[in-house]
Amino acid sequence: MAKKTLADLPDLTGKRVLVRVDFNVPQDADGNVTNDRRIRGALPTLTALLDRGASLIVMSHLGRPTGDAAKDKPFQMDKVAARLGELLGRKVHKVDEVVGPKATAAAQALKPGEVLVLENVRFHPGEQAKDRAVKAAFAAEIAALGDAYVCDAFGTAHRADATMAAVPAAMKGKPRVVGLLVQKELDVLDKLLSSPNRPLVGILGGGKVSDKILFIKALLQKTDKVLIGGAMSYTLMKAAGRAIGKSRCEEDRLAEAREILALGGDKVQLPVDHLVVAALDKPETAKVVEGDIPDGLLGVDIGPKTIALYQAEVRKAGTVLWNGPLGKFEDEPYSKGTRAIGETMAGADKVITVVGGGETAEAAEEYGLAEKMTHVSTGGGAFLEYVQGAAFPALVEIDDK
Ligand code: 3PG
Ligand code: MG
Numbered sequence: 001m002a003k004k005t006l007a008d009l010p011d012l013t014g015k016r017v018l019v020r021v022d023f024n025v026p027q028d029a030d031g032n033v034t035n036d037r038r039i040r041g042a043l044p045t046l047t048a049l050l051d052r053g054a055s056l057i058v059m060s061h062l063g064r065p066t067g068d069a070a071k072d073k074p075f076q077m078d079k080v081a082a083r084l085g086e087l088l089g090r091k092v093h094k095v096d097e098v099v100g101p102k103a104t105a106a107a108q109a110l111k112p113g114e115v116l117v118l119e120n121v122r123f124h125p126g127e128q129a130k131d132r133a134v135k136a137a138f139a140a141e142i143a144a145l146g147d148a149y150v151c152d153a154f155g156t157a158h159r160a161d162a163t164m165a166a167v168p169a170a171m172k173g174k175p176r177v178v179g180l181l182v183q184k185e186l187d188v189l190d191k192l193l194s195s196p197n198r199p200l201v202g203i204l205g206g207g208k209v210s211d212k213i214l215f216i217k218a219l220l221q222k223t224d225k226v227l228i229g230g231a232m233s234y235t236l237m238k239a240a241g242r243a244i245g246k247s248r249c250e251e252d253r254l255a256e257a258r259e260i261l262a263l264g265g266d267k268v269q270l271p272v273d274h275l276v277v278a279a280l281d282k283p284e285t286a287k288v289v290e291g292d293i294p295d296g297l298l299g300v301d302i303g304p305k306t307i308a309l310y311q312a313e314v315r316k317a318g319t320v321l322w323n324g325p326l327g328k329f330e331d332e333p334y335s336k337g338t339r340a341i342g343e344t345m346a347g348a349d350k351v352i353t354v355v356g357g358g359e360t361a362e363a364a365e366e367y368g369l370a371e372k373m374t375h376v377s378t379g380g381g382a383f384l385e386y387v388q389g390a391a392f393p394a395l396v397e398i399d400d401k
Contacts, residue, residue, distance in 0.1 A: 002401040003186075004177040006048055009148060013053035014112055018146030018171075019046065019179065020163050020394075022155035022378065023060035023080045026362075031074030033083050035362060037370075038155060041378045043087055045152045045179035046115070050090075055110035057145055058084070059098075059163050060153065061122040072123065081117035092117055098124040099141040107145040118142075121163045128161055139166030146171070151398055152179025154186075155357065158382040160393040168397035176399050181378065188354060188375040189386050197318030197352055198224060203310065203341060205230030206324030206359075209260070210253050215323070218388045220264045227269045227310045229302045229326030229337055234293075236261060237270055245276065245293035269313075273303030275327065275334065283333035301327025302337035311344040320345055323356035323384070325363055339367050346372035356383045 021042040026035045033039070049056055062080060065072040078094055085092035093116045095106040106116050121127045126138020139162045143149075149168045151157075156164055168176045178186070192200070202219040206212065209232045219226050228236060234247035239257035250257075261268060276297040278285040288303045302310070314320050322345060329338040345353040346369040353373045355364050358380035364370045377383040386392070 003183075003395060004175070004399040004401055005183050006045065006150070006177060006180060008177055008399070008401070009052075009175050011052075012049065012148070015054050015147040016057060016107060016110060016145065017049050017054045017148045017150055018057045018059065018142065018167065019049070019150045020153045020156075020167070021058055021060050022153040023058075023077070023084070024062050024155060025080065027063070027074060027079075029074070031076065031079055033079055035365070036083050036087065037361065037365060037376075038378050039080065039084055039087060041181045042152050042179070045150065045181060046088065048180065049150065050088075050113050050115070053112045054148075055112055056115045057107050057110070057118065058115060059118045059121050059142070061127065061156065061161065061163075062120045063122075065120060065122045072120075075120050075122075077117050077120050084115070084117065088115065090115065095119065098127075099138065104145065121161070126162050135162045135166045136170065138162050139170045142167050143170035146174070148175040148177070150177055150179045151394055152181045153394070154182045154377070155379045155382050157182070157379070157392040157394045158385040158390060164394040165397050168394075176397060178395070178398055184375070185377060185379065185386075189377075189383075192319060192321060192352070192354060193222060193387065193389075196222075199317050200224050200319045200321065201313050201317040202226040203314075203320060203322040203326070204228055204324055205232065205326040205338070207231045207248070208250060208253075209235045209257050210250055212324070212384065213256055213260070214388050215384045216260055217263065219321070220260070220267060222387075223321070224267065225269060225313060226264060226267055227313060229271060229306070229310075229341075230324050231299075231328070232324070233271050233302075234299055236268070237293075240270070243292035243294070244299065245295055245297040247276075247293055247297075247299040269309070271302045271306040272309060273305045274299040275301035275303055275336070280328070280331075283331070286333060300331070300334040301329075307337055307340045310341055314341065314344045314348055314351065317348075317351050319352040319354070320348070321354045321356070321387075323360055325359060329363055338363055342367055342369045345369070356380075356387075358383075
């Protein structure tokens, strides 16, 4: 169902808007932001609201805090708030509390055009409380801070956390809309799932079949072709009765892999050749083998014939949906397949190219390809679940058009 957007909000002059974003960004051990893509993704919404005279109370989770203050220190929102300030080009206030007197005072002191970032919402036990009353009591405290609610946290849309679902529920009667990022994510994915330009080609990589069983099944139903790469291709090859040498394989998932092959039939394309090595740390032993993988060797990337085959499929596609690296791409000598397929997608001007979040999005960015894709999702788990047809509790609480 179509959801209300920023365009449906009333005059915001002097209003306080609660904005739930997903600033759960990659960090180093000291908590420094190592990739700010998700922060940049929310800027259009934040800027649009500020330009309309609102002040903003920005809330997000960061990481998975344990409740141990020392261990959780890197998950404090200070560095994220500082990066947001740099990107927005304005002062961003940060309060060391999610709810309470300090947070309320800071929210009430906001003037039009000012931004306040609350502390990591997962520092408060209410955010993920199992007890609905506890969650609702926490949500009511946050809800009281704002005149309107904007959900721009696509990456968290598959979670029923308090700031995603209970806060907008507590704000019934006040405007509750999706932001520009969520709107774009939903527009792209809805089109892709309901009436894609065909052929719709899925490119699927990554380490494990087990992480993505439901996603693969959904892809097999919706796409015209699924091109497989990454370590999951060895599990699928083995399930098909092929030799894989000492390549990585999920032995306990062979039955599911067989089921996928049976379901997919001709739609599933496994690699026809492989880059193999004698050991992961011996890139100097790398060579290309066709078909099966001989004893004593392990696959680390798709081979040149597979690259050419997949590139041809991308070029003649109407839409390409890519999730998961095609080789062990974090090691440069094994990154050729991932890079080549990414480059071909980025260069295919007439093809709608959509990249799923997480490490695929990071690869696309690292290779400088992200801007040339139709869309790079900010969702990892949320992206996979949306393609699988999950209903998001967070969206239920947003006003319908
Ligand atoms: C994500 O990165 O997947 C989202 O921010 C949700 O985080 P979570 O998996 O810890 O709930
Ligand atoms: Mg996750």
